[in-house]
Amino acid sequence: xxxxxxxxxxxxxxxxxxxxxxxxxxxxxxxxxxxxxxxxxxxxxxxxxxxxxxxxxxxxxxxxxxxxxxxxxxxxxxxxxxxxxxxxxxxxxxxxxxxxxxxxxxxxxxxxxxxxxxxxxxxxxxxxxxxxxxxxxxxxxxxxxxxxxxxxxxxxxxxxxxxxxxxxxxxxxxxxxxxxxxxxxxxxxxxxxxxxxxxxxxxxxxxxxxxxxxxxxxxxxxxxxxxxxxxxxxxxxxxxxxxxxxxxxxxxxxxxxxxxxxxxxxxxxxxxxxxxxxxxxxxxxxxxxxxxxxxxxxxxxxxxxxxxxxxxxxxxxxxxxxxxxxxxxxxxxxxxxxxxxxxxxxxxxxxxxxxxxxxxxxxxxxxxxxxxxxxxxxxxxxxxxxxxxxxxxxxxxxxxxxxxxxxxxxxxxxxxxxxxxxxxxxxxxxxxxxxxx
Amino acid sequence: xxxxxxxxxxxxxxxxxxxxxxxxxxxxxxxxxxxxxxxxxxxxxxxxxxxxxxxxxxxxxxxxxxxxxxxxxxxxxxxxxxxxxxxxxxxxxxxxxxxxxxxxxxxxxxxxxxxxxxxxxxxxxxxxxxxxxxxxxxxxxxxxxxxxxxxxxxxxxxxxxx
Numbered sequence: 117x118x119x120x121x122x123x124x125x126x127x128x129x130x131x132x133x134x135x136x137x138x139x140x141x142x143x144x145x146x147x148x149x150x151x152x153x154x155x156x157x158x159x160x161x162x163x164x165x166x167x168x169x170x171x172x173x174x175x176x177x178x179x180x181x182x183x184x185x186x187x188x189x190x191x192x193x194x195x196x197x198x199x200x201x202x203x204x205x206x207x208x209x210x211x212x213x214x215x216x217x218x219x220x221x222x223x224x225x226x227x228x229x230x231x232x233x234x235x236x237x238x239x240x241x242x243x244x245x246x247x248x249x250x251x252x253x254x255x256x257x258x259x260x261x262x263x264x265x266x267x268x269x270x271x272x273x274x275x276x277x278x279x280x281x282x283x284x285x286x287x288x289x290x291x292x293x294x295x296x297x298x299x300x301x302x303x304x305x306x307x308x309x310x311x312x313x314x315x316x317x318x319x320x321x322x323x324x325x326x327x328x329x330x331x332x333x334x335x336x337x338x339x340x341x342x343x344x345x346x347x348x349x350x351x352x353x354x355x356x357x358x359x360x361x362x363x364x365x366x367x368x369x370x371x372x373x374x375x376x377x378x379x380x381x382x383x384x385x386x387x388x389x390x391x392x393x394x395x396x397x398x399x400x401x402x403x404x405x406x407x408x409x410x411x412x413x414x415x416x417x418x419x420x421x422x423x424x425x426x427x428x429x430x431x432x433x434x435x436x437x438x439x440x441x442x443x444x445x446x447x448x449x450x451x452x453x454x455x456x457x458x459x460x461x462x463x464x465x466x467x468x469x470x471x472x473x474x475x476x477x478x479x480x481x482x483x484x485x486x487x488x489x490x491x492x493x494x495x496x497x498x499x500x501x502x503x504x505x506x507x508x509x510x511x512x513x514x515x516x517x518x519x520x521x522x523x524x525x526x527x528x529x530x531x532x533x534x535x536x537x538x539x540x541x542x543x544x545x546x547x548x549x550x551x552x553x
Numbered sequence: 554x555x556x557x558x559x560x561x562x563x564x565x566x567x568x569x570x571x572x573x574x575x576x577x578x579x580x581x582x583x584x585x586x587x588x589x590x591x592x593x594x595x596x597x598x599x600x601x602x603x604x605x606x607x608x609x610x611x612x613x614x615x616x617x618x619x620x621x622x623x624x625x626x627x628x629x630x631x632x633x634x635x636x637x638x639x640x641x642x643x644x645x646x647x648x649x650x651x652x653x654x655x656x657x658x659x660x661x662x663x664x665x666x667x668x669x670x671x672x673x674x675x676x677x678x679x680x681x682x683x684x685x686x687x688x689x690x691x692x693x694x695x696x697x698x699x700x701x702x703x704x705x706x707x708x709x710x711x712x713x714x715x
Contacts, residue, residue, distance in 0.1 A: 136648045136649065199604075202605035247603070247606035247632050249632065549609060549610065549611050550608065551610065551612075551613050552611070552612055552643055553613050553614040
């Protein structure tokens with residue numbers, strides 16, 4: 117059996133742990149750069165506020181209804197997420213972090229320790245609420261897809277009772293499948309749902325009732341069959357433990373990522389070449405740090421620049437250029453040079469950019485690098501890795517960007533994204549520490 | 554004269570981890586510290602027995618002076634402990650966090666300050682309050698630093714040649 121534990125309105129709930137005034141009052145958290153709503157309290161949902169609505173559009177409405185507003189505070193959410201996962205691992209050693217606010221628990225082997233699954237799931241929920249202060253919904257079922265489905269049903273329960281839904285019998289599974297519209301099934305996208313509806317399949321139960329050969333033919337072969345079997349309660353999806361990094365992005369534990377991205381929207385559009393260089397160099401430094409953390413070196417570096425998404429001008433809003441390195445590198449100075457070279461080609465004079473980013477790909481283990489004829493000698497490589505290790509140690513100890521290449525930015529660059537309403541980093545930053553009277 | 558004694562060792566014994574000696578083995582006198590090698594003491598593990606449910610807070614008021622909690626002290630707050638009579642707790646009263654001593658007697662419950670300038674706060678049954686966590690330790694410096702503790706670690710510092 118699998119349990120899916122999903123934190124309710126996670127970012128809003130994190131803010132509430134340290135700000136009791138926010139409890140019971142409508143509130144929202146904004147995306148990076150204060151762009152749009154990414155987390156809403158139940159009260160805010162009841163006011164009709166939608167996910168992803170642009171902040172500047174709904175701002176008067178928020179003020180009128182006394183809705184509190186926070187910029188996203190990933191330092192806080194990351195720390196709270198880590199705490200939730202740590203509490204979950206008191207219940208089973210196998211915890212798969214699926215996103216910053218959801219985790220699967222493998223309950224196999226707990227048949228005797230937890231004969232009553234409803235009671236066990238309620239206990240998980242109660243413990244997370246007490247130890248970390250975050251409300252959750254728990255769905256339990258024999259497959260991950262069904263656990264996800266059970267979780268959706270648990271979410272519909274009133275707050276006054278444990279929001280727990282267990283699909284431990286055939287009858288309960290059938291009932292849940294009948295209640296689930298096809299577009300709400302995990303792994304079925306919006307476009308696919310439309311296609312299925314055209315075929316007269318409107319619920320999960322109707323999909324489960326189709327014969328397996330039909331599924332194999334019409335739903336992308338083995339992928340579809342896997343989903344179909346999951347709906348029948350046969351576990352087919354593998355368990356892949358992950359954890360969230362400090363920006364809420366998922367990193368697989370064990371398996372390394374195949375590409376690393378660091379990109380940000382600017383607080384205001386940038387035109388000046390010097391500032392674009394500064395931003396790109398800063399993002400390279402972060403990406404290179406992550407690269408070294410997972411012990412990889414990159415062959416390929418992509419620079420991306422984004423113009424205004426909402427501008428009326430024709431053409432795409434994201435522009436990229438790819439730089440291939442002579443040999444894979446994890447050295448910030450080499451990667452910075454490559455990125456600045458790419459930027460030189462990409463950036464058009466007189467154009468304002470809203471966003472920039474760097475993607476490192478073509479990754480290989482740093483220790484098994486393919487040598488090139490005209491690349492660094494082993495002695496130089498050893499020197500570079502020593503320098504990078506020293507750089508990472510200093511920055512880990514004294515704060516990010518304490519030691520940096522001169523082209524990169526200081527800590528509060530002019531292009532930094534807006535976060536006008538960010539709460540203090542209560543649990544991770546000494547000057548911001550939580551104050552109690 | 555030195556005497557060498559051989560001991561029999563079981564071949565398939567459990568793996569035995571030997572402590573790494575802190576100093577090179579000398580030919581002359583052995584270091585008096587050898588054999589006493591140990592890990593360093595980890596204060597974090599002592600204070601944060603349950604790291605996932607333990608939070609650090611800084612106290613701003615003087616209502617708990619009598620309990621040894623001064624303004625600016627750090628308190629360690631554990632949410633995993635079930636509060637009982639006599640515990641110092643962080644409670645939520647009227648939308649604010651406050652440190653007080655929890656008292657329970659004959660079904661009555663109240664929050665008590667450790668400073669006579671603050672009256673006790675009775676908590677009737679219908680009063681909406683919540684115990685946020687139990688205070689397990691206080692960290693009180695006897696020497697005031699000019700800057701808050703370890704704030705330097707997070708602050709950018711300008712280097713200038715003197």
